Amino acid sequence: MEATERQTKHRKTALALSLIPGFGQFYNKQLLKGFMFLILTVSFAVAFADLINIGLWGIVTLGEKLPRDHSIFLLTQGIIAVLVILIGLLIYFLNLRDAYLNGRNRDLGIPLNSVREQYRNVTEQGFPYLMLTPGFFLLIFVVIFPILFVILLSFTNYDLYHSPPANLVDWIGIQNYIDIFKLDIWRNTFIDVFSWTIVWTFVATTGQIAIGIFLAVLMNQKDLKFKGIFRTIFILPWAVPAFVSILVFAGMFNETFGAINNDILAAFGIDAIPWLTEPFWTKVALILIQFWLGFPFIFAMVTGVLQSIPEELYEAATVDGANIWQKFRGITLPMVLFAIAPILITQYTFNFNNFNVIYLFNGGGPAVSGQTAGSTDILISWIYKLTFTSAQYGKAAAITMILSAIVIGVALWQFRRTKSFQEEDMM
């Protein structure tokens, strides 16, 4: 064996020949495979030459001449070109690898697979890959592509005065990011909006989770009658489309005509509260509404988890003399959190970007003087205002990037800390 390895250098020759796809396979006397690689490469080059040519030129220059060049179309074409090139490189790499591996097999004196064996290899071992490929390609263009687009957009000066077809868009590096922090009005607004976003996320989400778990545990008491009815009622807020609930709430919270001030608070002798015109009370109202909208989901999920906690644990705890609170702290809560922790994290990220409730309730208002955002605007609704009223697409993309970085960062950190992903089994 060792002797043959030293004598022949099939792997190197095959690898070198494979620089032109297929030739290495020809050298390895695998004609069919070789032809497939060759045809694939040629057709790839012929089919995509134009796209790659224009695309690469476009993504670098973003167009040079009006009205021929449309910067945004060129940008998209460029991204597609890069993606296509990456796919091409992947195929090219597979070709090199195949030639090298088969060359090595020849060096080692291992017989190569026949066509029939190759076919079986593909259909049997490669089957999952074969099935995944269409979905994967779809994913690249439906998910990866827009993400790349936003990332790149945040480095351009795309706004009203640099928008095609009348004007070209240019690369401006990280100027947008600098502006957000440098220009007074932007920085002040950003910091205010950002801090409210954080408060909103934590208070609203933690509250809805706490209420959900509390009600689920309450509903799970063995001697409770009419469980079905109660559960149905608690699920109802979830069954009503959120935007309908929010609009109804917006009416109910109306300072002069709303049911909350006129009927509910008046019944307790409390004076009318300026729900929609005073920032503090608007924030309170928003958080209360989010409790209402968010808890049924947690409630339903926790109810499911509670069914699966073995009764023996509680019995053992009772024998040991634990009280209800100790049982809850020691058994119920850890078991529940263990099971639903990943979903709780998604609840936080969801509220971080909860556009609906902010926008529909009071449009981010009430107003704050000297700012481009209202006092209850969260980052996502502020971005909406930026893009749709001021046409600051580049800046909005930059803020979107910051926002995504935060969400992804927190989510990753949390996921890694969560027990659900570390231990196989809790029991």
Add this chain to the structure above:
Amino acid sequence: MKRFFALFLTLVLAIGVLAACGPQNNQSSSNSNEGSSSEGDDANKPEKLVVWEDTDKGIALEPAIASFEEEYGIKVEFKELGMADKIREQIRLDGPAGTGPDVITLPHDQIGQAAVEGLISPIEVEQSVVDTFTESSIQAQNYEGKLYGLPKATETPVFVYNKELMDKAPETMDEVYDFSKEYTKDKNYGFLALWDNFYFANSVLAGYGGYVFERTDEGLDPQNLGLNNEGAVEGTQYIQKWYEEDLFPKGLIGENGGSTMDGLFNEGKAASVMTGPWSFQGYKDAGIDIGVAPMPKLPNGENFQTFIGVKGWHVSNFSENKEWATKLVEWISNAENAKIRYEKTGEIPPVKSLIEDPIIADNEAANAVAVQSSYGVPMPNIPEMAEVWEPAASALQLVATGKQEPKAALDEATKTIKSQIEQNHSN
């Protein structure tokens, strides 16, 4: 040897790709000519023209199109799209792709932005054609000294009253105030207006001498703001009075004020409101016997300078038959077709001869809108206006809720607007 050959081939390929980078230049010149090559004489007559009309308004377009087809032998197709946002969004994509329309309709406050973006093209028509329209409506169609379209319909807020609760329309706001003082109690209101919304409030500010942008010979000057001048402050103080004395309820303030006001008027709890023609049908459907009049005179003897909204016909910048598209625009907006439009949709075309026509002069509502239009100013159509709405509304809201005094609020708003204009519109 083989290996060397392979390397050589790769090199050749790579150079080939790089050398051909970017679009060929001769291709571009043929492209840019396309627009101008269709200077229309009969030989260049297009087969068809495409029009994008507002939703549910096509009924008024059909007869105009039929007569145009008969006259010129050019087929005209139309498609209905939401005018406020859909048309602009759609033409951004369809225009460059070559599948766009030749003629579109837009609210005139979008003209500046559409022109900057290169979505619509200036048109050239005979002075005699221009003279058939009212001066303010033509002003609305001008941007940077060029005519960008012909007016199709106009609207402006007017005084609407419930005939059961108010005998006749008052002549002055002082009368309205006295009536309101007496009538407003137990959640019944004499007069309601959304004066925390700059669209409506500006009519008061402007009536006292405020203005948004100064109108010069070349159009509006975005550097010269009149939002915190003496007149504007005086106007805002007048607005403040209505809120301070609780003649306007606190619940009317904010995002949902419009639906609250309509609700109160529909229930017969508001004797009169300030609103636009778009509300008339809803009130009639609610069974209210409405009377419509021009806005009563302000306490200083001036008329309300309401914002006029002018919907216009524009030629798409992507059209390959601009000459013929312009002819079509002239045709569908001429006096004859404007009259048909009024009859079919109730929209009021700002055609001089039509306004004096008994068909409008004898119709109370249409006449009120037409008369009020003659006092009004067109909403600024320059893109800088986008920066005005939010800060101005914030200032009014802060005044309405009693958080800031008029002068301070307007100064603050002006500062914000100025810095926003500087940042977003300086290039």
